Amino acid sequence: MDALVELLGALLDTCEERGLIFPLVVIATDDDGSVLFALGVDGVNDVELLSPHADRIKDPRLPISISVIDAEGNSIRGRIAAADPDTLVLH
Numbered sequence: 001m002d003a004l005v006e007l008l009g010a011l012l013d014t015c016e017e018r019g020l021i022f023p024l025v026v027i028a029t030d031d032d033g034s035v036l037f038a039l040g041v042d043g044v045n046d047v048e049l050l051s052p053h054a055d056r057i058k059d060p061r062l063p064i065s066i067s068v069i070d071a072e073g074n075s076i077r078g079r080i081a082a083a084d085p086d087t088l089v090l091h
Contacts, residue, residue, distance in 0.1 A: 003085065003086050004060075004064075004080075007080065007086075007087075007088040008026065008066075010088070011026075011066065011068065011076070011078060011088055011090075012024070012026075012041060012068075014076065014090065015068055015070070015076055016043075018076065020068065020070035020074055020076065021070045021071040021072050021074070022041065022042060022043030022070070022071065023040060023041060023042045023043060023070075023071055024040070024041045024043070024068050024069065024070050024071075025038065025039070025040055025041075025050070025068070025069045026038065026039040026040075026041060026066065026067070026068050027039075027051075027066070027067045027068075027069075028060075028064055028065070028066045029064070029065050030060050030061045030062070030063075030064055031061045031062060031063055031064075032061070035051055036051075036060055036064065037049065037051045038050040038051035039051075062080060062081065062082035062085055063079050063080055063081045063082055064079070064080040065077065065078070065079050066078045066079070066080070066088065076090060077090070077091045078090045078091060079091065
């Protein structure tokens with residue numbers, strides 16, 4: 001779980017560097033397309049859990065796909081593969 005938090009933090013930094021406009025919505029799905037979590041991120045310090053399925057993140061099945069959508073509809077997508085669970089590869 002700590003590795004996922006670090007990967008998400010780095011992803012949010014990348015979003016800011018690429019000029020995505022806050023607030024952002026972050027959606028993570030596991031290998032069968034089930035939503036692991038959805039977050040609202042305001043760009044300051046506030047993160048809001050938007051998904052009622054956050055309990056699934058305790059034991060996620062890899063790969064995990066992550067999509068970030070900004071206030072203007074721009075997006076970044078990434079994937080955490082089973083072969084390298086400590087790396088988020090952007091698409």
